[in-house]
Amino acid sequence: MRLTHSVASALLLLCAGAAQAATSWGFDEGVIQVVPKKAGEVIKERTPLAKPVTLGATDTLKLSLTAKDNGIGKRPHQAFLLLQESNLGVEAPFPLTVKESGKATVQITQKDLPVQLLAAEEPLKASIVLASFGSAQGYNGQVFEIKVELDPNLPPPTREAPVRYGKKPLIFHKFNPDPKSPPKVVSIFFALAVIACLPVLLISWLFLGANIKHLPKALSAAPVSHAVFFGSIVAMEGVFFMYYTSWNLFQTLPVIAAVAVVTVLSGTKALGEVQSRRLAGDRY
Amino acid sequence: MRPLRSLLACLFAAGVSALSTSGNRLLVIMDDVSEKESYSQFLGDLESLSYLPCRGFQLSFESPKSESLSLFHLGERTYDHLLFFPTKTKGLGPNLTPNLLVDFVNAKGNILVTLSSGTTAPTSLISLLNELDIQLPADRTGLVVDHFNYDASSSPDTHDVLVLPAPFPVRPDVKDFFSGADVSSPSEKVLAFPRGVGATLGNGPLLAPILRAPRTAYSYNPKEQKETVDDLFAAGEQLALVATFQARNSARVTLVGSAEMLQDKWFDAEVKTKEGKATKTFNREFAKRVSGWTFNEIGVLRVNWIEHRLDEPGAPNNVSNPKIYRVKNDVKYTISLSEYSWTAWQPFTLPPDSDEIQLEFSMLSPFHRLALAPDASLSSDTATAYSVRFKVPDRHGIFNFRVSYKRPFLSNVEEKNTVSVRHIGHDEWPRSWAISGAWPWMSGIGVTVVGWLAFCVIWMFSAPVGPKVEVGKKTQ
Known part of the structure; x- marks a missing residue:
């Protein structure tokens, strides 16, 4: 079996050597017809059609041809119409139905086309491939183009890109903007305006007759308690200042308590002295 | 040889x-x-x-x-x-x-x-x-x-x-x-x-x-x-x-x-x-x-080590992979990769100009997705270190450093390191004297303090002006 096979192939090889240059596949009587329109166009092996064939939503494209090996009608094993989308290079094969005589036909409607081809923006390139076993040279030629006209009433076909592992688009987090201050000039102006209120207040008090004429009297009556009372008020402000700059709440609270006790104790005495002046009629 | x-x-x-x-x-x-x-x-x-x-x-x-x-x-x-x-x-x-x-x-x-x-x-x-x-x-x-x-x-x-x-x-x-x-x-x-x-x-x-x-x-x-x-x-x-x-x-x-x-x-x-x-x-x-x-025997990737650290001036040098970061911290992430080639582990290199290893910093969805770059100072004869520096987003929560490097013909790399991101502490904000917009309010407080002390003095020691009035009798 093997021997005969190899002998046969050797013979074929010899024949092939002799006939290789001579035989090649081709076709004749090629006609494309888009069915409702009925205008058939003749296609030839070597000359591609100048204008693309339009395939509407309800149309059927019919291709018929006669495959020939060296001018004689014959059935090739491979008789395909290949439609290629030029952007991605996706290609769909459509085998032709071939008879013994080499007469081959294929019908294509939009339903037969895969989504990638339907969604193509440019006309599809149509090639005819005719080839078979043996030494005959195969034929592979681009003979025409198909323009797919979609139904305008239907949503256009969408092609979802398949998931592929690869790099993804970069993401950079958008930070919230930093809090902004008004121009320093404005802040300084208003700060000065606020500070300017203090002299206005003090001067207006002076105009209304504010004075410290009772100070010697008060100090001679209760020197220690007045000094300590006023000192504790100042100290309390100092404690608040320390809390603002460096202390935390737990450092601040005991000091506040201590200062408060001093304020209460010295305050009873000092304010008692103030009351005695009022009772003496020295003040209202 | x-x-x-x-x-x-x-x-x-x-x-x-x-x-x-x-x-x-x-x-x-x-x-x-x-x-x-x-x-x-x-x-x-x-x-x-x-x-x-x-x-x-x-x-x-x-x-x-x-x-x-x-x-x-x-x-x-x-x-x-x-x-x-x-x-x-x-x-x-x-x-x-x-x-x-x-x-x-x-x-x-x-x-x-x-x-x-x-x-x-x-x-x-x-x-x-x-x-x-x-x-x-x-x-x-x-x-x-x-x-x-x-x-x-x-x-x-x-x-x-x-x-x-x-x-x-x-x-x-x-x-x-x-x-x-x-x-x-x-x-x-x-x-x-x-x-x-x-x-x-x-x-x-x-x-x-x-x-x-x-x-x-x-x-x-x-x-x-x-x-x-x-x-x-x-x-x-x-x-x-x-x-x-x-x-x-x-x-x-x-x-x-x-x-x-x-x-x-x-x-x-x-x-x-x-x-x-x-x-x-x-x-x-x-x-x-x-x-x-x-x-x-080929196309096998190995993760040798992963390090993330605080990348700020004054940050301690010997602390890597801390469990917690603060929002808006600067962070450096490094991953060391080797590729096996027939008999030995070799440094992993990317196809030039067309591919990148990406780090995602994600809480539910990625906040950052950044390309890692080779870091020669941390690489060796058998490994390439890839690193990136970035700022932690201004959202606090539980975040992941995630490297998911999956490519045709290379074994999958899927690495996830979880860290907490805390918000800014109350004592970490800039002080109010550094904020110029606060100056009018601060001077208001100063004026109030001085005015209060002056009021105390005047209230306690001021002598009345005008005629002396009998105590207990109201002027009509």
Whole structure:
């Protein structure tokens, strides 16, 4: 079996050597017809059609041809119409139905086309491939183009890109903007305006007759308690200042308590002295 | 000197452990042990310890009918890799059911399946391949022919020995493992693919074809479609001749459509293209690469270490991988990667300009996705460190540093490090005197304090102006 096979192939090889240059596949009587329109166009092996064939939503494209090996009608094993989308290079094969005589036909409607081809923006390139076993040279030629006209009433076909592992688009987090201050000039102006209120207040008090004429009297009556009372008020402000700059709440609270006790104790005495002046009629 | 040293190293390594990163126990399934004569070079390459790169697999041969054959023992794999040669049996018996093969893949075992158009593929393998979304022709047999690219010396009539260029990666960002092109021999290599079966692949990202059929090739059933092809299985580039599947656990399954291309007679055989040019085939090297990839000898990535640290002036230098960061901290992340190449771990490099390793800093969804750049100061002879500096987003919560590097033909890298991100503490904000907008309010407080003290003094010590008034009598 093997021997005969190899002998046969050797013979074929010899024949092939002799006939290789001579035989090649081709076709004749090629006609494309888009069915409702009925205008058939003749296609030839070597000359591609100048204008693309339009395939509407309800149309059927019919291709018929006669495959020939060296001018004689014959059935090739491979008789395909290949439609290629030029952007991605996706290609769909459509085998032709071939008879013994080499007469081959294929019908294509939009339903037969895969989504990638339907969604193509440019006309599809149509090639005819005719080839078979043996030494005959195969034929592979681009003979025409198909323009797919979609139904305008239907949503256009969408092609979802398949998931592929690869790099993804970069993401950079958008930070919230930093809090902004008004121009320093404005802040300084208003700060000065606020500070300017203090002299206005003090001067207006002076105009209304504010004075410290009772100070010697008060100090001679209760020197220690007045000094300590006023000192504790100042100290309390100092404690608040320390809390603002460096202390935390737990450092601040005991000091506040201590200062408060001093304020209460010295305050009873000092304010008692103030009351005695009022009772003496020295003040209202 | 260097080859000698690495040869010694590899002899030593083979004595100690496997040269593949996942073990060296290889089970070969074939009908008859006598068949291995025709694959002697391929199997010899797998076993070899004598020349570079030495591979050192321990081959066990079993027939699918064998009673003693078992892929698992006490729940552990008994083999690290499986190699199927075409067998004539319809199924593969109770020890190689598709379920067991899937379990084998789930246990990180690798499988290399070879088919042939001469023998019908066993149902067990068909089911396994179907499970992976690899479809074979309907009646378990098919033959790929191409009337335009065939070997004119061995198949002038039948056109079933395809002559193909060694495959380059389809995408520029995929590493080239199989083409054999390098600087020293830039010319294109040629593969012979005799009497093989083509498969079509599903659309999943786990599948990747190595070798696709040329445009004009097609698959047909030699028994039923002798005269003409009316019902086409697949044609052109849809047909995968050598296809791979890499599972999420990085286990690898490879389908080689033609077992014959691994036989001795096609290793280094001469093929003749249509134009009559005779060329030596690249089959031996290609077989080595395909089997090496499948059995984890190339394209295996390893994460050596990961470090993330605070990258701010005054940050302590010796603290890495802290558990907590603050919002808007500057952070540096570094990951060290190695790639295994036949006998040794090497620094992993990306294909130039087309691919990048990306770090995601994510809470539910990524807030940052940044490209990592090689960091020469932290790299070594066996590892490349990739790092990136960035600012933690202004959201607090539980975040992940996540590197998910999955590419065709490279084992999967999936790394996740969880950290907390806290908000800014009450004592970490700028002080109010540093904020110019606060100055009017601060001066208001100062004015109030001074005014209060002045009021106290005046209230306590001011003498009334005007006439003295009797106490207890109100002026009318």
